Structures are given as C-alpha cells and as structure tokens.
Amino acid sequence: MHLLIAEDSQRISATLAKGLRESEYDVTVVGKGSDALTCFNNRKPDLILLDLGLPDMDGLDVLNRIRETDPILPVILITARDKIDDRVRGLDAGADDYLVKPFAFAELQARIRALLRRGKKPADTTIKIADLEIDPVRRKVDRAGCSIELTPREFDILYFLASRTGEPVPREMLAREVLQTASHSVSYDNIIDVHISNLRKKIDTGAPVKLLHTLRGIGFTLEERS
Structure with a gap:
C-alpha cells in the first residue's frame, strides 16, 4: 500500500515515515501542498496523511483539489488545530478522519488500517x-x-x-x-x-x-x- 504524507515538520514526517515503513507501507513524504498535489497526480496513493498547516497552501485547499478528481480516496487530516469548528470544517471538506497532534502512533495505524479495509474493492462476483x-x-x-x-x-x-x-x-x-x-x-x-x-x-x-x-x-x- 502506498501512503503519501504531506507534513511540513521534518521531525514529525520522518518519525511517521519510519514507523509506517516498518509496518511495510510504501511511503512518500512531501513538505508542501503543491508537492502533495504533484505526487497525487503522478502516482495516486492508497491513502493520504495531510497536515492542515502547510507552508505554501492550506491543507483544506489541497483536500478540495484532491476531491475534485477523487471523491473516495482515504484522507486523514493530521493537525494541531484542535477546535471543534476546525474538525467540522475538515470533515465537511471531505476528510475521512481527523487526528490532533500529538497523537499515539498506534492509534494512527489503527485508523489507517480501518480506512484501507473500507477502501478495498469487493471481489467481482459477476x-x-x-x-x-x-x-x-x-x-x-x-x-x-x-x-x-x-x-x-x-x-x-x-x-x-x-x-x-x-x-x-x-x-x-x-x-x-x-x-x-x-x-x-x-x-x-x-x-x-x-x-x-x-x-x-x-x-x-x-x-x-x-x-x-x-x-x-x-x-x-x-x-x-x-
């Protein structure tokens, strides 16, 4: 499974990438919203971990661009914005899940597994x-x-x-x-x-x-x- 991490903190993205690769995920890391969109267009991931506080564009703008072409790709927002209004805006914009930093890595893994299970295509029964x-x-x-x-x-x-x-x-x-x-x-x-x-x-x-x-x-x- 290919995961795309869009996170401007190199410390956080490196920690997440290391843990997810040890769980045998194929991980791509970017630090800008524009780079996230480029990676999305070039090689569609199975799931995106998307920070809202990217340096060049708001994470919600990135999410809106993604949802224009793919309404079902699993996206988890990872952010320090912990207000209820922020969560509501993120979920209303099309996010599948919302995690507030700092979060437990085990919880992130569980949420990733749940979304990837949901996203699996059913076997062709025709x-x-x-x-x-x-x-x-x-x-x-x-x-x-x-x-x-x-x-x-x-x-x-x-x-x-x-x-x-x-x-x-x-x-x-x-x-x-x-x-x-x-x-x-x-x-x-x-x-x-x-x-x-x-x-x-x-x-x-x-x-x-x-x-x-x-x-x-x-x-x-x-x-x-x-």
Missing part, C-alpha cells in the same frame, strides 16, 4: 455465461452489452440457475430455494413455468446461442451448449 453477465450486487443483467430488465423473482431464478451453471436444477429445488416453499404442487410448477418462459424470452430471443434449457422430467439448466 457471473458470465457466454455473452450473458449477471451482477448479483447491483442485481443487473446484460447480454451482448445490452441491459435486460427482469422482475425481482425472475432475477432470483436466473441467478440461482447461473450459480449452478451446467447442472440440472429440479423444479422442487427452485420451489424450495427460490420460491421458498416446502411443498411441491401443480400450482407452483405453473408459476415456475411462467417465470422460465419470461426469462427465455428476455435472455434468449434473437440471440445466436440459447442458454436456458428445459430438461424434460427433471427441470432446467443454464449453460452454453456446443
């Missing part, structure tokens, strides 16, 4: 089958780059089938796991058939490769067949 893409986080479905509008129940059925690509999925399993009923009856079979029919129209109509298949006497499967 399921791809041929040119069909199913995003369970945004509940979004695309085929060949075109968005497909599904009802909530249609999405649930499609995602359940996609998570078992190539496997036969019995009607009873769909009834139990998706419709959440323990019973298996003709009425539920009809409901499933209606949803499957609508799904087939939406994802397979006009497509060169059909993906949703009926397995007679068994159920359904979602797969690309050669």
Whole structure:
C-alpha cells in the first residue's frame, strides 16, 4: 500500500515515515501542498496523511483539489488545530478522519488500517455465461452489452440457475430455494413455468446461442451448449 504524507515538520514526517515503513507501507513524504498535489497526480496513493498547516497552501485547499478528481480516496487530516469548528470544517471538506497532534502512533495505524479495509474493492462476483453477465450486487443483467430488465423473482431464478451453471436444477429445488416453499404442487410448477418462459424470452430471443434449457422430467439448466 502506498501512503503519501504531506507534513511540513521534518521531525514529525520522518518519525511517521519510519514507523509506517516498518509496518511495510510504501511511503512518500512531501513538505508542501503543491508537492502533495504533484505526487497525487503522478502516482495516486492508497491513502493520504495531510497536515492542515502547510507552508505554501492550506491543507483544506489541497483536500478540495484532491476531491475534485477523487471523491473516495482515504484522507486523514493530521493537525494541531484542535477546535471543534476546525474538525467540522475538515470533515465537511471531505476528510475521512481527523487526528490532533500529538497523537499515539498506534492509534494512527489503527485508523489507517480501518480506512484501507473500507477502501478495498469487493471481489467481482459477476457471473458470465457466454455473452450473458449477471451482477448479483447491483442485481443487473446484460447480454451482448445490452441491459435486460427482469422482475425481482425472475432475477432470483436466473441467478440461482447461473450459480449452478451446467447442472440440472429440479423444479422442487427452485420451489424450495427460490420460491421458498416446502411443498411441491401443480400450482407452483405453473408459476415456475411462467417465470422460465419470461426469462427465455428476455435472455434468449434473437440471440445466436440459447442458454436456458428445459430438461424434460427433471427441470432446467443454464449453460452454453456446443
């Protein structure tokens, strides 16, 4: 992880850099706001420790410039300004955290770890089958780059089938796991058939490769067949 320290006190920045490097962070240190912006533009850090009292420009001006291009980069303000109004202005300007000097290095480390955990990108959970893409986080479905509008129940059925690509999925399993009923009856079979029919129209109509298949006497499967 690359951390950028913008602090005009060489004593403080050297102490912070030494401790953070010992914690295996890649650290860049600058003493001016203009240098902080240059480093930010040249090599985007994973987190910034930003002093408000920089010699050439106020730290809040630096923060505002950063937020113009990156609204989510973790930024911790480190400053001797301890008034409530100063903290409020810093947080309202887009800082993620605010530490008043002097502070315990262990506390700084804990806050850095918390922000870096929060900033981690979630693993890509999108399921791809041929040119069909199913995003369970945004509940979004695309085929060949075109968005497909599904009802909530249609999405649930499609995602359940996609998570078992190539496997036969019995009607009873769909009834139990998706419709959440323990019973298996003709009425539920009809409901499933209606949803499957609508799904087939939406994802397979006009497509060169059909993906949703009926397995007679068994159920359904979602797969690309050669």
